[in-house]
Amino acid sequence: MKQILRNIFHSPRFVVGFVIFCIVLLLSFYPMVSIFTPMEIVGSGFHAPGTYVNIKSTIQSRSEELKYVGAAGLSNQFTAEELGKMQEWLVKYGGIDQAVVDEAAENDNAFLELWLSTYSDDVQYKATQAYKREMQKYNKQILRITATDSLEIGEGDSTITVKSNQFVNVKNISNRVTLPLGTDNFGADVLTKLTSAIGVSLKMGVMAGAIATAIGLTIGLLAGFLGGWVDNTLTFFTNLFTVIPSFVILVLIANSISQAGRSPAMVSLIIGITAWPWTARSVRSQVISLRNRDHVNLSKLSGHSTARIIVQDVLPYILSYVIMALILQIGSGILGEAQLSMLGLGPSTTTTATLGLMMNWANTFSAAQNGQWWAFVPVVLAITLISYSMNLMNTGLDQVFNPQLRD
Amino acid sequence: MSEVRERKDYTNGPLCLSGRGVTRIFGHGEKANVAVDHVDFDFHEGEFVSIVGESGSGKTTLSKMLLGLLPISEGEILFQGKVRDISTRAKKAEYWKGIQAIFQDPFASYNIFHKIDSVLLDCINMRGGKNLPYEKKVEMMTEACSFVNLKFAELTNKYPFELSGGQMQRLMIARIFLLKPKILLADEPTSMVDACSRATILDMLLNLRDEIGMTIIFITHDIGLAYYISDTVYIMEHGKFVEYGKADEVILNPKAPYTKRLISDVPKIHEEWDLSTVELTDDY
Ligand SMILES: Nc1ncnc2c1ncn2[C@@H]1O[C@H](COP(=O)(O)OP(=O)(O)O)[C@@H](O)[C@H]1O
Ligand SMILES: [Mg+2]
Numbered sequence: 209m210k211q212i213l214r215n216i217f218h219s220p221r222f223v224v225g226f227v228i229f230c231i232v233l234l235l236s237f238y239p240m241v242s243i244f245t246p247m248e249i250v251g252s253g254f255h256a257p258g259t260y261v262n263i264k265s266t267i268q269s270r271s272e273e274l275k276y277v278g279a280a281g282l283s284n285q286f287t288a289e290e291l292g293k294m295q296e297w298l299v300k301y302g303g304i305d306q307a308v309v310d311e312a313a314e315n316d317n318a319f320l321e322l323w324l325s326t327y328s329d330d331v332q333y334k335a336t337q338a339y340k341r342e343m344q345k346y347n348k349q350i351l352r353i354t355a356t357d358s359l360e361i362g363e364g365d366s367t368i369t370v371k372s373n374q375f376v377n378v379k380n381i382s383n384r385v386t387l388p389l390g391t392d393n394f395g396a397d398v399l400t401k402l403t404s405a406i407g408v409s410l411k412m413g414v415m416a417g418a419i420a421t422a423i424g425l426t427i428g429l430l431a432g433f434l435g436g437w438v439d440n441t442l443t444f445f446t447n448l449f450t451v452i453p454s455f456v457i458l459v460l461i462a463n464s465i466s467q468a469g470r471s472p473a474m475v476s477l478i479i480g481i482t483a484w485p486w487t488a489r490s491v492r493s494q495v496i497s498l499r500n501r502d503h504v505n506l507s508k509l510s511g512h513s514t515a516r517i518i519v520q521d522v523l524p525y526i527l528s529y530v531i532m533a534l535i536l537q538i539g540s541g542i543l544g545e546a547q548l549s550m551l552g553l554g555p556s557t558t559t560t561a562t563l564g565l566m567m568n569w570a571n572t573f574s575a576a577q578n579g580q581w582w583a584f585v586p587v588v589l590a591i592t593l594i595s596y597s598m599n600l601m602n603t604g605l606d607q608v609f610n611p612q613l614r615d
Numbered sequence: 616m617s618e619v620r621e622r623k624d625y626t627n628g629p630l631c632l633s634g635r636g637v638t639r640i641f642g643h644g645e646k647a648n649v650a651v652d653h654v655d656f657d658f659h660e661g662e663f664v665s666i667v668g669e670s671g672s673g674k675t676t677l678s679k680m681l682l683g684l685l686p687i688s689e690g691e692i693l694f695q696g697k698v699r700d701i702s703t704r705a706k707k708a709e710y711w712k713g714i715q716a717i718f719q720d721p722f723a724s725y726n727i728f729h730k731i732d733s734v735l736l737d738c739i740n741m742r743g744g745k746n747l748p749y750e751k752k753v754e755m756m757t758e759a760c761s762f763v764n765l766k767f768a769e770l771t772n773k774y775p776f777e778l779s780g781g782q783m784q785r786l787m788i789a790r791i792f793l794l795k796p797k798i799l800l801a802d803e804p805t806s807m808v809d810a811c812s813r814a815t816i817l818d819m820l821l822n823l824r825d826e827i828g829m830t831i832i833f834i835t836h837d838i839g840l841a842y843y844i845s846d847t848v849y850i851m852e853h854g855k856f857v858e859y860g861k862a863d864e865v866i867l868n869p870k871a872p873y874t875k876r877l878i879s880d881v882p883k884i885h886e887e888w889d890l891s892t893v894e895l896t897d898d899y
Binding site: 501502503505506507508509510511512513514520521524525 | 679682684704707708711712715716718719720723724725726727728729734737738741
């Protein structure tokens with residue numbers, strides 16, 4: 209046993225898969241430490257990833273005046289060369305007469321006005337990226353200089369004036385919210401929701417995989433070991449389930465169960481009872497190769513019951529195989545949930561999120577079209593990582609177990 | 616080993632296992648393969664019978680049918696004079712108290728996940744010793760192991776893979792010693808063990824016969840070995856018995872061409888046989 213475990217953990221594929229899986233599994237504990245609950249509405253609709261500060265807290269924080277805006281006019285802020293480049297832009301791309309530009313250049317305010325009314329980062333013009341970036345930089349600098357207006361907030365006695373050169377040290381703002389993955393269409397924190405969905409989807413995958421493996425294992429063992437009419441009947445049903453694409457059955461069952469009845473557990477059950485045929489088929493063929501082995505014959509000669517022989521003399525020999533099949537079934541259970549949910553047949557619940565549902569929501573609210581990548585890229589990544597890690601573990605186990613199976 | 620065995624005539628005792636037209640066909644239609652083809656035989660109590668034939672001649676198939684592990688396509692088997700009935704599990708269990716086997720490959724005969732004690736304990740349980748105190752069971756297992764020159768104390772709590780092939784096969788004989796069946800089917804029991812264990816195993820089989828009066832059906836492809844140890848030989852070719860009779864008569868005066876060919880393949884067949892020549896000339 210110890211030896212087998214050591215062999216398994218010497219297989220690089222298994223170890224990589226296992227580590228990825230553990231990381232994903234660890235992530236699923238994030239909701240326990242997150243300040244939000246998975247479904248909590250944090251914002252209004254999509255917000256990009258970032259750290260958000262409360263405006264009020266900003267104003268209430270101790271402010272300091274930073275005097276970076278010089279009083280000495282534009283010449284203090286820009287070199288003559290830089291000013292020349294800006295004038296050149298106004299003529300070349302801004303469509304302003306050389307004479308007008310020259311005249312405006314005499315007066316700081318006139319020049320600023322002309323620049324601000326002509327230039328915008330959104331103006332389309334043909335020039336090198338470097339040139340465009342340079343212009344953007346100048347523009348930013350000008351915007352800073354011009355933003356000297358103060359803002360009056362409040363009414364009556366409580367009015368305060370916020371000057372544009374008043375700054376607050378970010379550390380001193382008490383009310384800060386970091387949304388590493390932004391918010392989704394419901395305004396929920398994507399990271400918390402995603403990690404909780406990973407947990408739910410893993411549970412659903414394990415449940416679906418366990419159900420599929422249990423059914424497949426039982427049918428495969430009975431069909432393979434007993435043979436005869438039992439085998440024929442069970443193989444008939446296995447083939448029936450194989451010929452009708454399981455996805456069609458899945459959709460039909462999921463459709464016939466009312467919206468309210470489709471809890472995560474019910475959906476896992478639906479996936480589980482449609483995913484067993486291939487496990488049954490491969491277990492059956494393994495058992496057939498075992499049932500004529502001499503240790504099975506000897507067990508029969510020792511008067512052991514069929515049930516005992518199946519459990520003690522056949523099952524242990526295919527256990528490693530069954531574990532591998534279970535891992536694959538868990539992986540495909542998670543994918544199955546995602547597929548069903550994408551079609552709108554997944555668990556219908558407003559209290560839990562699953563990876564598939566998150567994909568479905570992102571799709572329904574056109575996150576992809578609007579460039580709200582944070583609403584679906586991390587979900588896709590999570591699904592990919594889970595199935596990739598499962599496949600790696602499986603091939604790793606295969607490498608360890610197969611030489612033994614063949615001897 | 617070299618002491619001359621007293622050759623009692625076991626070939627006229629009461630019948631314990633007979634077959635009439637026993638046939639086994641694998642597959643059907645075009646691909647039908649008649650592995651055992653209408654064979655008749657009569658094995659007597661205490662008789663040492665060898666079934667000799669080349670690989671693929673149907674020996675193992677016949678032995679599986681005799682053991683009740685493989686259904687018979689045609690014909691019938693008589694056990695102790697009556698038509699064998701193994702239709703239910705209880706009847707099968709009863710039948711297997713009377714007939715047991717040692718298989719060709721000792722490495723495949725054990726459940727690799729069970730300690731070897733369990734093999735011997737199963738035998739004690741099968742003989743109704745389930746409720747014996749553990750000390751008594753250990754005593755019985757120790758006796759069985761010493762019968763095959765093994766020390767139970769060294770084997771207990773070990774897994775099969777910790778034993779050599781020869782030790783495993785001897786433990787199989789210890790199992791038979793505990794079960795004391797009427798009939799033992801040994802399907803090439805020496806072909807996969809080292810030369811040293813081979814002689815010991817043959818000797819033990821003869822001891823089982825002499826001490827317990829067990830009928831031994833010994834399956835081999837080595838006609839020289841069969842001549843040395845058996846009372847009766849059945850020569851099997853393509854699923855049929857082409858010749859049978861007392862070992863001396865068949866091998867010293869073969870009639871079937873197949874028997875003659877088998878004999879000509881073995882050097883020194885007409886010389887005096889002892890086990891040392893068996894060891895030297897065997898070509899397992
Ligand atoms: N389970 C089986 N299914 C199909 N054919 C078999 C099976 N077992 C044995 N045979 C065939 O029966 C014939 C006899 O085999 P076997 O009894 O193993 O011969 P032997 O033991 O004399 O070497 C062979 O042709 C073999 O291919
Ligand atoms: Mg054979």
